[in-house]
């Protein structure tokens with residue numbers, strides 16, 4: 001990513017931050033609309049989840065210029081995600097919901113350059129997460145998940 005792209009992502013996230021709750025609502029509504037199969041992976045009550053997502057995104061975005069400082073955290077997070085049942089292909093769906101959310105939240109300010117910069121950011125983070133996830137064993141399927149999973 002270029003320094004200009006990092007700035008575009010940081011500045012545009014700064015505009016979404018004041019509407020973080022709404023952005024998180026839009027994000028999960030969209031995610032569960034395009035991928036209803038992932039809904040049962042999440043808790044029924046999503047408030048904490050929404051806060052964690054926005055906080056983590058904020059930390060990632062604010063440290064893009066020193067990405068090596070966030071990689072260990074991102075990798076640990078990815079390994080936990082394997083335990084939640086997250087597979088590589090889910091990252092594409094989450095990326096799509098994220099871009100949709102930014103488009104809705106930023107309106108005209110979501111210019112093609114801003115969009116490209118976000119796609120680069122997400123590709124970078126999701127790529128690091130998938131690589132880290134590939135280093136852990138997927139959870140073994142038990143009797144119940146074989147029948148109902």
Ligand code: HEM
Nearest residue numbers: 038041042043052053056057080084086090091094125126
């Ligand atoms: C850049 C990508 C992602 C980021 C930054 C992210 C962020 C997070 C964070 C911060 C948590 C809370 C972790 C904790 O409490 O320890 C979490 C949990 C979770 N994430 Fe992600 N996530 C990402 C991708 C995904 C994808 C692709 C899926 C697949 C649908 C997913 C599904 C989940 C689930 C199921 C939980 C656990 C919910 C629970 O039981 O509380 N995440 N994520």
